[in-house]
Amino acid sequence: xxxxxxxxxxxxxxxxxxxxxxxxxxxxxxxxxxxxxxxxxxxxxxxxxxxxxxxxxxxxxxxxxxxxxxxxxxxxxxxxxxxxxxxxxxxxxxxxxxxxxxxxxxxxxxxxxxxxxxxxxxxxxxxxxxxxxxxxxxxxxxxxxxxxxxxxxxxxxxxxxxxxxxxxxxxxxxxxxxxxxxxxxxxxxxxxxxxxxxxxxxxxxxxxxxxxxxxxxxxxxxxxxxxxxxxxxxxxxxxxxxxxxxxxxxxxxxxxxxxxxxxxxxxxxxxxxxxxxxxxxxxxxxxxxxxxxxxxxxxxxxxxxxxxxxxxxxxxxxxxxxxxxxxxxxxxxxxxxxxxxxxxxxxxxxxxxxxxxxxxxxxxxxxxxxxxxxxxxxxxxxxxxxxxxxxxxxxxxxxxxxxxxxxxxxxxxxxxxxxxxxxxx
Amino acid sequence: xxxxxxxxxxxxxxxxxxxxxxxxxxxxxxxxxxxxxxxxxxxxxxxxxxxxxxxxxxxxxxxxxxxxxxxxxxxxxxxxxxxxxxxxxxxxxxxxxxxxxxxxxxxxxxxxxxxxxxxxxxxxxxxxxxxxxxxxxxxxxxxxxxxxxxxxxxxxxxxxxxxxxxxxxxxxxxxxxxxxxxxxxxxxxxxxxxxxxxxxxxxxxxxxxxxxxxxxxxxxxxxxxxxxxxxxxxxxxxxxxxxxxxxxxxxxxxxxxxxxxxxxxxxxxxxxxxxxxxxxxxxxxxxxxxxxxxxxxxxxxxxxxxxxxxxxxxxxxxxxxxxxxxxxxxxxxxxxxxxxxxxxxxxxxxxxxxxxxxxxxxxxxxxxxxxxxxxxxxxxxxxxxxxxxxxxx
Numbered sequence: 001x002x003x004x005x006x007x008x009x010x011x012x013x014x015x016x017x018x019x020x021x022x023x024x025x026x027x028x029x030x031x032x033x034x035x036x037x038x039x040x041x042x043x044x045x046x047x048x049x050x051x052x053x054x055x056x057x058x059x060x061x062x063x064x065x066x067x068x069x070x071x072x073x074x075x076x077x078x079x080x081x082x083x084x085x086x087x088x089x090x091x092x093x094x095x096x097x098x099x100x101x102x103x104x105x106x107x108x109x110x111x112x113x114x115x116x117x118x119x120x121x122x123x124x125x126x127x128x129x130x131x132x133x134x135x136x137x138x139x140x141x142x143x144x145x146x147x148x149x150x151x152x153x154x155x156x157x158x159x160x161x162x163x164x165x166x167x168x169x170x171x172x173x174x175x176x177x178x179x180x181x182x183x184x185x186x187x188x189x190x191x192x193x194x195x196x197x198x199x200x201x202x203x204x205x206x207x208x209x210x211x212x213x214x215x216x217x218x219x220x221x222x223x224x225x226x227x228x229x230x231x232x233x234x235x236x237x238x239x240x241x242x243x244x245x246x247x248x249x250x251x252x253x254x255x256x257x258x259x260x261x262x263x264x265x266x267x268x269x270x271x272x273x274x275x276x277x278x279x280x281x282x283x284x285x286x287x288x289x290x291x292x293x294x295x296x297x298x299x300x301x302x303x304x305x306x307x308x309x310x311x312x313x314x315x316x317x318x319x320x321x322x323x324x325x326x327x328x329x330x331x332x333x334x335x336x337x338x339x340x341x342x343x344x345x346x347x348x349x350x351x352x353x354x355x356x357x358x359x360x361x362x363x364x365x366x367x368x369x370x371x372x373x374x375x376x377x378x379x380x381x382x383x384x385x386x387x388x389x390x391x392x393x394x395x396x397x398x399x400x401x402x403x404x405x406x407x408x409x410x411x412x413x414x415x416x417x418x419x420x421x422x423x424x425x
Numbered sequence: 426x427x428x429x430x431x432x433x434x435x436x437x438x439x440x441x442x443x444x445x446x447x448x449x450x451x452x453x454x455x456x457x458x459x460x461x462x463x464x465x466x467x468x469x470x471x472x473x474x475x476x477x478x479x480x481x482x483x484x485x486x487x488x489x490x491x492x493x494x495x496x497x498x499x500x501x502x503x504x505x506x507x508x509x510x511x512x513x514x515x516x517x518x519x520x521x522x523x524x525x526x527x528x529x530x531x532x533x534x535x536x537x538x539x540x541x542x543x544x545x546x547x548x549x550x551x552x553x554x555x556x557x558x559x560x561x562x563x564x565x566x567x568x569x570x571x572x573x574x575x576x577x578x579x580x581x582x583x584x585x586x587x588x589x590x591x592x593x594x595x596x597x598x599x600x601x602x603x604x605x606x607x608x609x610x611x612x613x614x615x616x617x618x619x620x621x622x623x624x625x626x627x628x629x630x631x632x633x634x635x636x637x638x639x640x641x642x643x644x645x646x647x648x649x650x651x652x653x654x655x656x657x658x659x660x661x662x663x664x665x666x667x668x669x670x671x672x673x674x675x676x677x678x679x680x681x682x683x684x685x686x687x688x689x690x691x692x693x694x695x696x697x698x699x700x701x702x703x704x705x706x707x708x709x710x711x712x713x714x715x716x717x718x719x720x721x722x723x724x725x726x727x728x729x730x731x732x733x734x735x736x737x738x739x740x741x742x743x744x745x746x747x748x749x750x751x752x753x754x755x756x757x758x759x760x761x762x763x764x765x766x767x768x769x770x771x772x773x774x775x776x777x778x779x780x781x782x783x784x785x786x787x788x789x790x791x792x793x794x795x796x797x798x799x800x801x802x803x804x805x806x807x808x809x810x811x812x813x814x815x816x817x818x
Contacts, residue, residue, distance in 0.1 A: 259650075261645055261651070262644060405652040406660030413664070
């Protein structure tokens with residue numbers, strides 16, 4: 001299967017249509033899972049995550065919306081709609097607010113598309129491949145679902161990570177380090193990209209000062225992340241914050257929950273080693289030794305590391321967005337879609353089985369669209385909710401999660417093998 | 426007091442799901458035939474359950490009649506193994522060795538003749554399916570026997586990717602095996618459903634025709650969720666086979682052996698399930714010149730942890746010694762000694778886990794050897810590391 005893009009005019013028309021669709025979907029999904037959480041935090045004046053850079057931005061947009069010369073008394077219905085899950089109280093201005101809050105996400109999505117295009121073009125030397133990569137990202141229903149509908153802020157850190165990679169490949173290391181630092185500071189997960197970039201640079205022929213900048217961006221970003229999250233009200237001081245596991249176990253849309261797989265619980269005296277950290281660190285240590293230090297390798301090894309983490313840790317589904325732009329670049333260059341199709345296929349089943357309660361809520365929404373806007377909304381809600389019943393009855397969750405882990409790890413190994421074989425040639 | 430046989434007879438007589446399966450119908454037929462033979466006919470419900478057996482000539486005759494097909498299948502499997510080895514050109518001597526490695530195998534005797542498992546039927550069909558490819562005989566025959574094996578016990582569906590990888594460039598042959606697998610799976614579910622099994626619950630409970638497996642798992646440090654190591658490893662092996670396996674039907678057999686080694690190494694199973702693997706191990710030793718020590722280590726370690734973990738089954742809760750009714754003093758002493766041994770702390774805490782670890786490690790080393798032989802993956806990887814280490818630095 002190869003996507004045919006013969007002219008830039010068709011490409012631009014297609015991209016414009018996709019942008020319009022993304023705006024539409026973003027607007028009609030005020031019940032996006034993460035969107036509800038951070039808007040509720042603003043509405044309820046919740047202090048626990050109030051120092052997050054994203055919450056500060058959302059608060060700003062919210063006050064801007066209040067400032068607009070439109071219905072000023074819409075705040076009470078909004079509280080009822082969001083905090084009490086009553087879609088009947090949603091008014092047209094609330095959809096405007098939804099669109100305003102999600103606009104930075106859509107812009108980050110489009111910027112990611114542009115970066116994917118640039119990387120695809122530069123790495124392959126063909127504009128056609130770049131366009132194919134951009135389309136694989138922009139038309140990816142999972143990307144649209146997580147970004148525009150779910151409302152995850154992961155797209156911002158993904159965009160910043162790609163900016164970092166692009167600048168690094170252009171030898172503009174300061175900007176690269178700054179972008180990476182910002183990404184890590186916002187939601188920590190780009191620490192994976194940092195590991196990849198560091199292992200790619202260290203021991204290579206790069207100037208040590210430039211390498212040092214990238215190396216430092218990770219710890220500095222981590223310090224910034226820990227600083228703002230330690231300001232949360234539920235931590236009485238920094239010491240109690242550092243000893244708390246709540247930061248990594250409680251889900252919020254702006255922090256990074258982290259739970260990796262272990263063999264079994266050890267005595268509490270020792271820390272239980274987790275397979276995700278073991279696998280990724282080992283992978284990058286080996287990669288540092290054996291991979292060629294070229295542009296394409298950087299993309300492939302970053303992607304492989306992320307896929308390994310999917311296999312060895314339990315994530316909230318928005319984390320699967322991290323690999324998608326890199327998959328788009330990789331697939332467009334290699335022209336092979338089998339494993340991606342397998343990964344997305346099992347991801348679909350995973351979402352329906354594990355997250356049916358998030359995807360549809362009885363009397364509230366279907367795929368985050370208010371139920372009163374969806375024809376046969378209640379029937380669809382029941383249909384999706386049935387997956388949860390099926391899960392409990394059949395124990396399908398364990399097998400589904402295992403297959404997803406297996407596909408991720410196998411895919412990662414397949415990519416690694418391709419890098420090695422290219423090195424040989 | 427063969428566990429599976431006694432269980433099947435009892436369940437058939439009390440009119441449970443078992444009795445409505447083809448095997449249950451066979452049992453009823455044989456019992457009807459037995460009642461026409463002029464021997465004593467004690468009440469089966471009163472005199473024969475999984476932990477009661479009142480010895481009598483009539484009952485022993487019935488046991489023989491019911492086990493006769495298992496014996497025949499055992500012999501037939503040995504014959505097929507012999508023929509496959511002979512056709513592979515390894516010579517008469519090695520073909521005979523393969524025959525006896527199966528036929529006199531203590532593990533096979535324990536699980537087939539003594540435990541009374543029906544696993545011998547799908548095993549025989551699987552050996553036919555892969556054996557006929559090994560000897561380059563009819564692929565349709567191979568597909569049909571593969572479908573038959575899947576229809577009896579479902580598990581052979583995990584081997585489908587092996588056929589697909591070998592026949593990938595030839596769409597008609599790939600389709601043939603996909604159809605065979607689909608036919609087998611649908612037939613299995615059809616007869617299971619018609620017999621009255623509940624597909625969601627009973628298929629995961631222990632029964633003669635169900636799949637009772639547990640994978641070793643990795644658990645998440647926090648929150649719910651776990652992943653199974655066998656599933657992960659199988660998917661990795663499928664990708665490996667799809668990408669790197671030679672497109673030669675003579676090596677489908679090696680692919681099947683690899684898949685089964687990974688599966689058995691990373692999951693826990695009832696002892697009789699291992700019988701699926703044994704013909705492949707035997708043929709590998711005979712045809713591929715694999716050292717016989719792998720077969721010995723795998724089966725002896727499995728036997729060791731089986732007799733510890735399943736001692737209540739092997740003694741029928743203290744009433745039998747490896748399913749032989751403890752009807753005299755010597756056998757009763759043997760049962761007591763066996764139970765004491767199986768419950769000893771050193772054996773339970775050290776011996777069993779050590780044997781299981783040895784089994785796992787042997788499976789993994791064996792798998793790596795097969796992978797290396799068929800793909801040269803490991804040596805290429807090492808070569809690339811050497812090359813790369815000397816390249817850029």
